[in-house]
Amino acid sequence: MTAPGQPDRRIRALLNRPASDVDGYFDVMGDATVPQTTGQRVMGSATLPKIYERLWRPVLFRGFTARTTAQEDRHKLRLLDIRPGDTVLDVACGPGNTTRTLLDAVGAQGLAVGVDSSPTMLARAVDDTVPGTPVGYVRADAVDLPFGDATFDAVSCYGALYLMDDPLGALREMIRLLKPGGRIAVLTTCVRGPAPVRRLAVAASRVAPLRLFDVDEVTAVLREAGLQDVTRSVSAASQTVGGRRP
Template identity: 80%
Template sequence: MNYPGRLDRRIRALLNRPATVVDGYLDVMGGARVPQTTGQRVMGSTVLPMIYERLWRPVLFWGFTARNTAQEDRRKLRLLGIQPGDTVLDVACGPGNTTRSLVEQVGPDGIAIGVDSSASMLAQAVRETAPDSPVGYVRGDAVDLPFDDGTFDAISCYGALYLMDDPLGSLRDMIRVLKPGGRIAILTTCARGPAHVRQVEVAASRLAPLRLFDVDEITDALRDAGLVEVTRNVSAASQTVGGRRPETS
């Protein structure tokens, strides 16, 4: 399967390095590999991508967020503020469920791009995506996104930051490729309870498959990077965080 010519050209115009078509997505990594946590190895298995959207994600998502996917999608779209014609990036997109949820907002003149380092997840994302949809996928490293500074109007990263080997490095690179005035939305883990308990849990999680972020860790990182209008909503073991990159003078 190859991309339709127009979509292929639009995505390649955004990339800052060469890419080849593999199983319907554009691959900028070739034989390169990124460091894999245990959680990433599970998510990149050959079986999980096939059941993720219909079984794994709905069950896990409810226990993690105490909200269903429709509720969280509405919150995500409010945070991102996507307009027709926007160029949107979904980081660590997995099988593309979040990426595809942005299609109606970008419209036919916009584009939603999912990036992930897992070939099996991206192959499933391509199979799940309508061929005429303004959605494309790129195999790339979330800590070294293959785009120039200020490329995207909005960026999402949902249910993935806690799986990454270098989550704060990835967050910095997302902000790098966000346009002035652009918005970011992140769904990740959140430690709860007294400070001394959270500190122990956060430290211990660095040895576990899923990393646990302290309640202020992500919002502080966004503010330190200069983002404004930073918000956080905590529910169950999750937090949904949003922010906006200020307009340049």
């Protein structure tokens, strides 16, 4: 693996379109932008990446999931079932903290790729990555991921789907990238309670900074795409969803 400032050439080999080498990550977007929700504008600020891993994420996740980040990471790794040498993708990786939790599982011969649309988050990810580890980063839109079909052994998206302008479109993109036998794990919001209350909350969230998902909304996308072993674990205001491509 090359040092920050020189992205791993293995990542360039995975890309299906031209990319610029920008301060340690590959950029396929250039001057393009993605529609920004209020939550995405906050996440892309210059200040948040500096405090995200030590304060924002631990505090948010404890209240949101009723679990610690360590507990969520262990659950994620069980769902992804990563093997040494696997190539894995972490969508909406932020400052790379979620991507780096995959490193021990992929091993020295594997590769972890983090994707985000925020230059400030990716700059932080590069700064916080230890040289020599099998990880690299790409700036791209989650609904237009710059990889061919069936590229990855596993795909994760943790604590980000609810911030996206087109979350279900992004989820379908992630599924497209799974190899046969590939696994996906997603942590996002979950509305609980009687059906009329859930429907009202989900509808209202469409114009809110944070999107709410009904209990079957995310799993339905996985099943419609033909994934097997679809599971959902609900905790507090969150749900962790997993599945496997046949």
